[in-house]
């Protein structure tokens with residue numbers, strides 16, 4: 089599949105697959121799918137093993153850019169795959185879309201599918217096209233509900249690009265608590281591994297995101313990845329972070345609104361601050377330790 093081309097004017101073909109674990113599609117838009125006996129059945133094959141079919145209709149960028157689904161309370165979530173060329177973005181997206189042979193669907197880079205995760209349905213639109221240079225500008229980038237930053241475990245430069253992307257995303261979505269998952273793909277290529285699991289995990293901890301290794305080739309952990317995306321989105325929907333960032337100017341050492349130089353500080357206060365600093369550092373260390381333990385668990389925040 090040829091990616092990374094401007095597509096503003098180009099209608100994208102939508103490919104839809106049976107819902108994971110057999111859920112019916114809950115997408116409210118009219119669905120002209122001819123019934124072939126599997127779209128509404130229960131008990132489908134797991135993600136990546138299901139059959140798929142061409143709907144025949146097209147989906148424009150509007151489907152991605154429309155305001156519906158932009159917030160967590162809506163029904164549809166957009167997931168964007170980012171990463172260097174050749175790391176496996178299209179392969180992962182294709183598995184999500186239930187495409188067994190990508191040669192048969194040239195130009196399809198946009199898959200919509202309803203998954204049942206923990207007994208509840210969620211529709212994801214997964215897209216694997218992007219233009220690195222336009223990351224900061226494009227609405228497409230900003231409207232994603234979750235990001236998968238993919239690297240190949242055999243390619244260190246793709247790992248470095250993943251870190252860069254994480255930093256750019258942080259700038260782009262500063263105010264938002266958006267799920268970001270670092271994905272080390274091609275885990276089947278054991279002999280040519282260049283990035284260890286520990287390194288991948290450490291990077292995820294440092295960048296405060298989740299981490300998983302997959303093999304698109306073997307369909308290994310791909311279902312877990314997309315189920316994890318759904319769980320991460322839901323967790324944030326149910327426990328939204330405080331929007332105003334809490335009371336400002338009350339952090340340790342902030343000193344409130346100092347107008348004409350700091351007031352004299354008593355020894356007791358200095359001691360309290362010192363101990364507070366120690367505790368904060370300790371907490372930070374503990375938080376880091378806890379994160380490194382849980383960064384591969386996509387079912388917790």
Ligand SMILES: Nc1nc2c(ncn2[C@@H]2O[C@H](COP(=O)(O)OP(=O)(O)OP(=O)(O)O)[C@@H](O)[C@H]2O)c(=O)[nH]1
Nearest residue numbers: 091172173174175176177178179273274303304305
């Ligand atoms: N061994 C192995 N090969 C993989 C895996 N995933 C993808 N590949 C192969 O890597 C090559 C690139 O895969 P794509 O899915 O096209 O990668 P991409 O990131 O979409 O690449 P661009 O379209 O150039 O951005 C293809 O030959 C895939 O078959 C994997 O998990 N293991």
